[in-house]
Structures are given as structure tokens and as C-alpha cells.
Amino acid sequence: MKLPKQRSLFPELSGDLSPPKPVNVACIPQRSPFRYPGGKTWFVPTFRDWAANHYPEPKILIEPFAGGGIISLTALFENLVSRVVMVEIDEDIAAVWQSVVDGHAEWIANKILSFDLTKESVVAEITKSNVDTREKAFHTILKNRTFHGGILAEGSGFLKYGENGKGIKSRWYPTTLAKRFFNLKHVADRISFHKEDGLKVIQRYSQHRDVIFFIDPPYTAGGKRAGKRLYRHFTLDHEQLFTLCESIKGDFLMTYDNTDEAKSMARNHRFQMRLIPMKNTHHATMEELVIGRDLSWMDRYPAVHEPLTEYNIVCKKERVPKKCSSGQSKPRH
Numbered sequence: 001m002k003l004p005k006q007r008s009l010f011p012e013l014s015g016d017l018s019p020p021k022p023v024n025v026a027c028i029p030q031r032s033p034f035r036y037p038g039g040k041t042w043f044v045p046t047f048r049d050w051a052a053n054h055y056p057e058p059k060i061l062i063e064p065f066a067g068g069g070i071i072s073l074t075a076l077f078e079n080l081v082s083r084v085v086m087v088e089i090d091e092d093i094a095a096v097w098q099s100v101v102d103g104h105a106e107w108i109a110n111k112i113l114s115f116d117l118t119k120e121s122v123v124a125e126i127t128k129s130n131v132d133t134r135e136k137a138f139h140t141i142l143k144n145r146t147f148h149g150g151i152l153a154e155g156s157g158f159l160k161y162g163e164n165g166k167g168i169k170s171r172w173y174p175t176t177l178a179k180r181f182f183n184l185k186h187v188a189d190r191i192s193f194h195k196e197d198g199l200k201v202i203q204r205y206s207q208h209r210d211v212i213f214f215i216d217p218p219y220t221a222g223g224k225r226a227g228k229r230l231y232r233h234f235t236l237d238h239e240q241l242f243t244l245c246e247s248i249k250g251d252f253l254m255t256y257d258n259t260d261e262a263k264s265m266a267r268n269h270r271f272q273m274r275l276i277p278m279k280n281t282h283h284a285t286m287e288e289l290v291i292g293r294d295l296s297w298m299d300r301y302p303a304v305h306e307p308l309t310e311y312n313i314v315c316k317k318e319r320v321p322k323k324c325s326s327g328q329s330k331p332r333h
């Protein structure tokens with residue numbers, strides 16, 4: 001396995017000061033049919049490294065907040081585990097995973113291939129009522145591919161200009177999408193899907209030792225972040241999630257926005273944290289927080305530290321504020 005080049009632990013001594021680069025997601029096989037807000041394609045190399053080298057060898061991966069499910073699908077297609085348990089509470093997204101598990105992936109693929117997409121045809125299709133689960137799944141894919149940012153939450157609307165001004169069609173790649181569904185057919189019997197509260201499923205499997213969890217909750221810790229705009233279900237008892245993680249007998253990896261609230265919960269529960277660079281949907285480089293019980297294996301990766309923050313010290317004698325940088329001693333996270 002090709003690992004990212006390790007950087008010196010003391011870059012200031014070796015002159016190696018280039019910041020670690022985010023993963024180039026174009027190099028990662030895109031197996032999910034979703035274009036998912038908060039999708040974790042950029043996390044795939046780190047997840048692979050963790051799962052492939054995990055001892056004892058994990059049998060089951062549980063994804064309690066599955067969304068577009070890229071991590072579960074990677075684990076299946078790359079045989080990193082024998083089974084996955086995917087959980088999602090949103091009924092539109094749940095319809096897709098349920099249909100795949102029920103053997104309708106090929107039906108959805110053919111539906112995609114035969115659909116003549118215009119704004120009118122999409123509106124006519126998604127406003128049909130009394131549809132069954134696989135039709136609802138097809139509607140979800142249509143909405144996910146034609147709504148701004150792939151966002152299904154209330155308040156989302158059709159893509160106006162899209163890629164290169166192609167408007168509503170700019171994210172509709174019928175052959176590629178159909179191929180992803182045809183491929184899903186081959187792993188469907190290794191997926192268990194639950195439309196349920198992810199916290200309940202964590203609790204149910206918490207005492208199993210051969211299970212690993214990839215936990216990617218909606219980011220609303222601190223009450224302010226993007227999760228509220230992106231997902232229909234964004235409220236979560238984050239403190240309960242951290243408490244449940246403590247009870248896990250297997251192992252877990254959790255990703256969060258790099259916020260003070262998330263870091264403080266991780267510290268209170270005595271978990272370790274690392275920062276990892278990623279590019280957001282606007283191509284800006286940001287850091288996300290990885291939380292786990294023992295993340296020492298991540299120390300082989302280029303280190304990312306919290307940005308330096310400035311603070312003021314008032315010197316008693318002079319009463320003159322002096323600007324200092326917290327970077328003078330290495331920040332810990």
C-alpha cells in the first residue's frame with residue numbers, strides 16, 4: 001500500500017515547511033451513486049489504512065450516519081470487511097439503500113438510462129405520489145443530481161447554471177450512474193440496511209469485538225455549522241454519541257468539523273484527535289477532526305496543527321499589550 005510520505009516531526013529543523021496536501025479525490029474510485037454534501041471520499045485513503053491494518057481483523061463495518069455511503073462501499077468492494085451495516089434516518093436516502101438491499105439496483109440503473117431529463121420531466125416524476133420504495137429511490141437520485149449542491153433538505157432548489165452553464169443536466173451522467181447501480185448489485189447481499197436512529201444501532205453493536213464503526217454525524221456541535229442547511233435530520237445529541245463511543249468494545253473512527261465544541265467533548269471523553277486536510281465544495285483547503293481511541297498510527301501522516309491564534313498579554317510593568325503567537329509552543333489537539 002502506498003502511504004503518504006512521512007514528514008519530519010521537526011520541520012523547522014529540516015527546512016520541510018510545505019503544508020500537507022489534501023487528498024486528490026479524482027484518484028479515488030467513486031462508488032456511491034450520490035453526490036453527497038459532507039461526503040467522505042477524501043477520507044477513503046485514511047479509512048483504508050485503518051481498516052486494512054486493524055488488529056484484530058474486523059468482520060463488520062457499521063456506518064451509523066451513512067449518507068452517500070462511500071466508506072461502506074469502499075470497505076465492501078475492497079474486501080476490507082465481510083459485511084457492512086448502513087444506517088440512515090432520512091427517508092429519501094433510506095429508500096435508495098433499502099432498494100439496493102432488496103435487489104432493485106438493476107431496476108434503478110435501467111430507469112436512469114431510459115429517463116429523458118428536462119426540468120419538466122423531473123418535476124413530473126418527483127411530484128408523483130403513492131410511489132413504492134424503488135420509485136422513491138429513483139426520485140431521490142433525480143433530486144440529488146439536479147438540486148443545488150445535491151442537497152435534499154428543505155429550501156434546496158434546482159441547479160440554475162451548474163457546470164459550464166449546463167444547468168439542470170450538469171450533474172446527470174446517466175451511463176456512469178447506471179454503472180454504479182449495476183456494480184452495487186454485486187455487493188448488495190453483504191449490506192444490512194436500517195432506517196433508524198444511528199445512536200440506537202451503535203448501542204446495539206457496542207459490545208461486539210469484531211466490529212468497527214465509521215461515525216460521520218451531521219456537524220451541528222456548537223449549534224452553528226453546515227449540518228443544519230445540508231441535512232433534513234441535523235439535530236443530534238452529540239454528548240450521548242461520545243458517551244456511546246466510550247462503551248464500544250470494538251473500535252471506531254469519528255470525523256467532525258474542527259470546532260472547539262467537538263474538541264472539548266473529545267478531551268472530556270479521553271479520546272485522541274488528529275487534524276486532516278481536505279478540500280471543501282468551494283475547493284478551499286480546510287482541516288477536519290478525526291477522533292478515535294488510539295490514533296498513533298496516523299502519526300505517519302504529515303502533521304497538521306491547529307492554526308496559530310494570536311492573543312494579547314498585558315505586561316504588568318508597562319501596561320502595553322504585546323502580541324504573541326500560540327505557535328511558540330506546539331499546540332496539541
Ligand SMILES: C[S@@+](CC[C@H](N)C(=O)[O-])C[C@H]1O[C@@H](n2cnc3c(N)ncnc32)[C@H](O)[C@@H]1O
Pocket residue numbers: 036037038039040041064065066067068069070071087088089090093196197198199216217218219231232233234235236
Ligand atoms: C455528515 S452526513 C454523512 C455523510 C457520509 N459519511 C458520506 O460520505 O456521504 C450525516 C448523515 O447522517 C444522517 N443522520 C442525521 N441524524 C441521524 C440519526 N439520528 N441517525 C441516522 N442518520 C442520521 C443525515 O441524514 C446525513 O445523511
